[in-house]
Amino acid sequence: MAQVASHSPGNPTEMAPPKQQDEEWQENLNVRMICKDCREDPPNIYEDHASGDMICASCGLVLAARVIDTSSEWRTFSNDDQGNDDPSRVGDGPNALLNGAQLNTGIAFEGGGIKSKELHRAQNKANLDKGNKGLLQAYKQIGALCDGWQLPNSVSDSAKHIYKEADESKIFKSKSQDALIAGCVFLACRRNNVPRSFREVTELTKVSKKEIGRTFKQLEQLLMKNQRNKEGATSVVSGGVVVRADEYTGSTSADPSELCNRFCSMLDMNRRTTTVATELASKMKSTGVLAGRSPLSSAAACIFMAGQLMGQPKTAKEIQGVAKVSDSTIRQAYKLLYMDKEKIITQDIIDRGADVSNLVKPA
Numbered sequence: 001m002a003q004v005a006s007h008s009p010g011n012p013t014e015m016a017p018p019k020q021q022d023e024e025w026q027e028n029l030n031v032r033m034i035c036k037d038c039r040e041d042p043p044n045i046y047e048d049h050a051s052g053d054m055i056c057a058s059c060g061l062v063l064a065a066r067v068i069d070t071s072s073e074w075r076t077f078s079n080d081d082q083g084n085d086d087p088s089r090v091g092d093g094p095n096a097l098l099n100g101a102q103l104n105t106g107i108a109f110e111g112g113g114i115k116s117k118e119l120h121r122a123q124n125k126a127n128l129d130k131g132n133k134g135l136l137q138a139y140k141q142i143g144a145l146c147d148g149w150q151l152p153n154s155v156s157d158s159a160k161h162i163y164k165e166a167d168e169s170k171i172f173k174s175k176s177q178d179a180l181i182a183g184c185v186f187l188a189c190r191r192n193n194v195p196r197s198f199r200e201v202t203e204l205t206k207v208s209k210k211e212i213g214r215t216f217k218q219l220e221q222l223l224m225k226n227q228r229n230k231e232g233a234t235s236v237v238s239g240g241v242v243v244r245a246d247e248y249t250g251s252t253s254a255d256p257s258e259l260c261n262r263f264c265s266m267l268d269m270n271r272r273t274t275t276v277a278t279e280l281a282s283k284m285k286s287t288g289v290l291a292g293r294s295p296l297s298s299a300a301a302c303i304f305m306a307g308q309l310m311g312q313p314k315t316a317k318e319i320q321g322v323a324k325v326s327d328s329t330i331r332q333a334y335k336l337l338y339m340d341k342e343k344i345i346t347q348d349i350i351d352r353g354a355d356v357s358n359l360v361k362p363a
């Protein structure tokens, strides 16, 4: 009873919208094939690979004969891929993290004689991509570091992207590979809102704090430059934190007000004091007081000041314990804050119960 549909598989009752000329060819995903007898939609079509027929499973009408089976004739098992016996005829998709489109030809030596083996070796040698080899090595190292910290994949991916940009710029040629990788991981952590301190990165990578810091600064400059070249946008520097008017989010995660939140909770400070500390930090940022200071010491100074304002003072030593900046640095930053206290202690902060007379005059 089965009857063979006379034409190509696309023929039986197609629902094709009118074609437009002058446009680049694209597969029309609106075309669906349905059975011309039962017109069931969604169709219940089944490909019988053994006989090469395309059959409507509802009525048994053969819609197409001699269908080409495009699936592979082998199955892959992960532990099968030993000794280069992967039978697939295509490689991976292009990897944006590597150079080039990776569309080079490979010569298989399986099944061939000595000649093909030699050809394979010669071609392999000629195609040896040194640049990609270095990149792969670095990506491996970055992946291992991020795994060690149980950081999400997004961090290791962005570290790899940063590394690639750095590699392309060639300014880190003379730098040690370890330092560059440490800098990339550090920056990637910040960009993904899981900041790690220099000390933590030092412990993990055994690269000195100074070296990481220097690499990080250079990396950030490079990324900003690249960004600017791309969009011709400008950058604003305020409060010691580089804030991009648009896309670049490099250091914004080391925002002093965010740090204030974290440190205040570590110090067991109450909600009101925390709010005042974060307000001070954001005011400090917008007025440019403490510009050029590290976000850590700025945040520490804001907490120091907020504690006094709200009658919940913490000593510089206590703050040092969480912010990991020396108490003398905190006091120095506080001194600058104190000098500009009229600018940063807003009416809003006073309304929250801040008492300016509580402030200790810096030495």
Ligand SMILES: [Zn+2]
Pocket: 035, 036, 037, 038, 039, 040, 056, 057, 058, 059, 060, 061
């Ligand atoms: Zn049917």
